[in-house]
Every structure is written in C-alpha cells, then in structure tokens.
Amino acid sequence: MRLGPLSIRTRLTLWYTGLLLTILVLIGGLSYHVLAWTLAQDVDASLVTVAQVIRDAGYSTSGAAPGSDAEAALRDLLGPEFHDKFFQFLGPRGQPNPRAGSLRQRSLPLSSRARQNAVRGKRTFETVSLDRGEPVRLLTLPVQGAGDPSEIIQVGLSLRRVQGALGRYLQILLALVPLGVGLAAGGGAVIARAALAPVNDMSRTARRITAENLARRLAPRGAHDELDHLAQTLNGMLARLEEAFGQMRRFTADAAHELRTPLTALRGGIEVALRARRSPEEYRRVLVGSLEEVNRLVRLAEDLLLLSRSAAGATGLRVRVELEPLLLEVLELGARLAHGTGVEVRLAGVEPVAALGDSSALRRALLNLVENAVKYTPSGGTVELSLARTDRWAVLVVADTGIGVDPAEAERIFEPFVRLDEARSRETGGSGFGLAIARSVAVDHGGSLSLESLPKAGSRFTLRLPAA
Numbered sequence: 001m002r003l004g005p006l007s008i009r010t011r012l013t014l015w016y017t018g019l020l021l022t023i024l025v026l027i028g029g030l031s032y033h034v035l036a037w038t039l040a041q042d043v044d045a046s047l048v049t050v051a052q053v054i055r056d057a058g059y060s061t062s063g064a065a066p067g068s069d070a071e072a073a074l075r076d077l078l079g080p081e082f083h084d085k086f087f088q089f090l091g092p093r094g095q096p097n098p099r100a101g102s103l104r105q106r107s108l109p110l111s112s113r114a115r116q117n118a119v120r121g122k123r124t125f126e127t128v129s130l131d132r133g134e135p136v137r138l139l140t141l142p143v144q145g146a147g148d149p150s151e152i153i154q155v156g157l158s159l160r161r162v163q164g165a166l167g168r169y170l171q172i173l174l175a176l177v178p179l180g181v182g183l184a185a186g187g188g189a190v191i192a193r194a195a196l197a198p199v200n201d202m203s204r205t206a207r208r209i210t211a212e213n214l215a216r217r218l219a220p221r222g223a224h225d226e227l228d229h230l231a232q233t234l235n236g237m238l239a240r241l242e243e244a245f246g247q248m249r250r251f252t253a254d255a256a257h258e259l260r261t262p263l264t265a266l267r268g269g270i271e272v273a274l275r276a277r278r279s280p281e282e283y284r285r286v287l288v289g290s291l292e293e294v295n296r297l298v299r300l301a302e303d304l305l306l307l308s309r310s311a312a313g314a315t316g317l318r319v320r321v322e323l324e325p326l327l328l329e330v331l332e333l334g335a336r337l338a339h340g341t342g343v344e345v346r347l348a349g350v351e352p353v354a355a356l357g358d359s360s361a362l363r364r365a366l367l368n369l370v371e372n373a374v375k376y377t378p379s380g381g382t383v384e385l386s387l388a389r390t391d392r393w394a395v396l397v398v399a400d401t402g403i404g405v406d407p408a409e410a411e412r413i414f415e416p417f418v419r420l421d422e423a424r425s426r427e428t429g430g431s432g433f434g435l436a437i438a439r440s441v442a443v444d445h446g447g448s449l450s451l452e453s454l455p456k457a458g459s460r461f462t463l464r465l466p467a468a
Ligand code: ADP
Pocket: 368, 372, 373, 376, 400, 402, 403, 404, 405, 413, 414, 418, 419, 420, 421, 425, 429, 430, 431, 432, 433, 434, 435, 436, 459
C-alpha cells in the first residue's frame, strides 16, 4: 500500500509524537539504570553495616559462645529484615570455622577471588546465585587480627526484593510511556488543527478569488503573526495582479479603439466610392487613401506584436551588437526624416561599445526615439545623438531642442497609446506606441530608458544597455 502525501497536521503530529517517544524512552531507560544503581549501592551499604555489627559485637573472634544466640542478637539488632540476610564465619584461609558451624545450615560459597582478597586484607562484593536460583549479593570481609586476618565474615542479602522493585518500576514505565505518548499525540493533533485552521480559511477565501473579482482580499486576523504576514503578502500580490489585469483591460480597449479608427475610415471610403459610378481617377484616389489606412493597420499590428514580444522577453536571439554602426545607421535615417523640416540631426560623440541583444529590436527602439525627436522639434532646432561607455553601461542619448514634456506627464508618455498632443500626433501618424516599445526593449535587454525634459526647452532620452 502506498501512502498519499501527508497533511502538515499529520506530519507535525507524527514528528512531535516520535520526538516525545524518543525522549520518554531515553529518560525511562536512564532513570531505570539510576534506580538500579542506587538500590545496588544501598544493598552494599547495608551489607557493610551488618558485617561491621557482627565484627564489632565480637561474635566471631571472642571466646564468647556463638551460635543461635548470635543469630538472635542480630535479629534484635537488624529487625525483621534479617531473615533475608545470611552470614557465616570462616577460618583465616577460608576453611570452615568450627565455632560458627551451627550458625546456619546454608553455607555461602567462597570464590577464589574473594579468598585471595581476604588473605590480602581486602573486602569483596559479588553477586551469586544460591540454590533454587536465588540471587544474592555477597560481602566477604576479613577480620583483621594482629597482622593476619584471623577470620573471614561472609554476609549475604537476597536481591529478590530489589529485583522485584525494579521489575515493578519497569512495568510502570511500560504502561505510562505509551499512555503519555498517546495523550500527547491526541493533544498535538488538536493543537496542530487549531494552529492550521486559519490556513484552511485562507485557502477557502483564495479559491473564491477569480479574475472577475480580483478586488477581494484575505482578511488578516489581527494577530500580527506569520499567518497575518502571509495574508498581507498574498494581498499585496492580489493588488499587483489587479493592477496588471486593469492595465491589460485598458490596453485591449485602447488597441480595439486604435484598430477601429483606420477600419472605419477604410469602410467609409469604400462605401462612398461604391455609392455611384466613379471615374478611374476617383477609384484610384479611394484606393490610395485605403492603402494609407491599411499601412497604418499593418504598422499598428507590427507595433503590437513587437511590444508583446519584448514585454514577454521573447525578442530575437541575443548576439553581440556593435552599437556604433547601429547609431550611425539611425542617424542617417533621422537625417532623411528631418530633410526639409529645418531640423538638424547630428552626432554629438561616439565611443565603440557593444551590447548583447537583438539588433533589430534595438534599432527599432533607437529609431523611435529619433523619430519622436524630429517630430516634436520645430524648424530651426537640433537633434543630437551620442554613444558613450561607462564602466558597466552603454549609454545612448537622443537630445532635442523641441517642445519638451511637462514633468507631470514624463512617466505617462511611456505607456502604450498615450499621446500628449493628440491633433499633432494624429497628423504625424504616431500610434502612441513608440516610447512603450523603446522602454520595453530596453528593460527586456536588462537596461532602462529615462527622460529628462523641460517644456519648450527640449527633451533628453537616455537609453542604457549593459555593455557586452
Ligand atoms: P507617438 O507614436 O505618438 O510618437 P510615443 O509613444 O512615441 O507615441 O510618444 C508618446 C508621446 O510622448 C507623444 O505623443 C508626445 O506627446 C510625447 N513625446 C515623445 N517624444 C517626445 C519628444 N522628443 N519631445 C516632446 N514630446 C515627446
């Protein structure tokens, strides 16, 4: 079976639960070992105490009669605990001590290590298993006489109770850890659901937003947290989308309007021509007028195409374009355009620079600037072109001494279909696309197009392209 992608809620809960389980298992294991160690220390400490009591009471070394009296005395001393303990006396080399023979029937084993230690005067702790498998902790303690150990005391304590306590603790851990993890998983799932509920709300609202109602916004909850920040970010994006959609609608409406004007003129001319019988000269005149309108339409279609291509970054191949010959070519075209208008088109300075780009799009952008400069400069004025290089940029400038642009309109004229001087532009045949195309080409090439202008004094367009 293949699991589908897990929701964030499930993943959060799983992570959280897994982490908690690991922590609890670690803490459980650690506490179990600490408890076991502490209990073992306690057992050893009580063994030492009992052995010392026996030794100090002198049951083993004095001549006093040992036997059941000693056991009774120890029972008094140590209370009901005593029956768990075993003890015996041995001779200095570990041989059975006849005096202690009656003390207990059960004899404790004496390992060779314990015997050697005892001979050297050292005590030994061991864990041994007595008959019937009873686990016993055993202390072998030499009793120091003058020099040699005069006797060995062995004391044992059953580990049954300690092991029982540890077993119970383990059982409690095994019951409580899964319970705790289960409760935490449930709680974690509830918290994750509550925390992610606003996300679900947001996606529900977002799903209702379409191109038709882009004015809708996600409502921030006022918590100033990450989710509110996300809502703000999405709202910002929606605002930009709304703006872009608005621009697109205006653009479509303007384009339809621009197309309708020449088409209406075309239809009017043809209708009038067809209303009566005409002479060949009259037909010719109508056809020439029609061709003019058709040319306008073709130019408009080309402009639209170039604008949409450069705005989408889909202009032609990027190759190394030498800008100096390009500028000289445009200069010549500009001079031809200005022929007979009384405007002088000249070169102000040129440096060899190249840029990476689409040469025909770049030529078109530059030509639009020069055409405008010639168009909007009255007789007697000049248009100057220059090309320079700064460290990273190729800077192309088209400056004129023409009518200039009001600073308030300086940004607007880069929008498509915007013409400031309607009557004049119509007559000169501009569609209001020239600057939009030039800027779009510049931006598409990683550059920019800016304007400095003073009304009645002239304009200066600066086209910056990254130098190759
Ligand atoms: P058009 O096709 O009308 O020339 P543009 O996009 O090229 O369209 O220019 C938009 C408007 O910007 C023009 O109608 C004109 O009013 C203004 N403009 C452009 N270039 C200049 C200039 N060199 N001097 C003064 N005004 C200019």
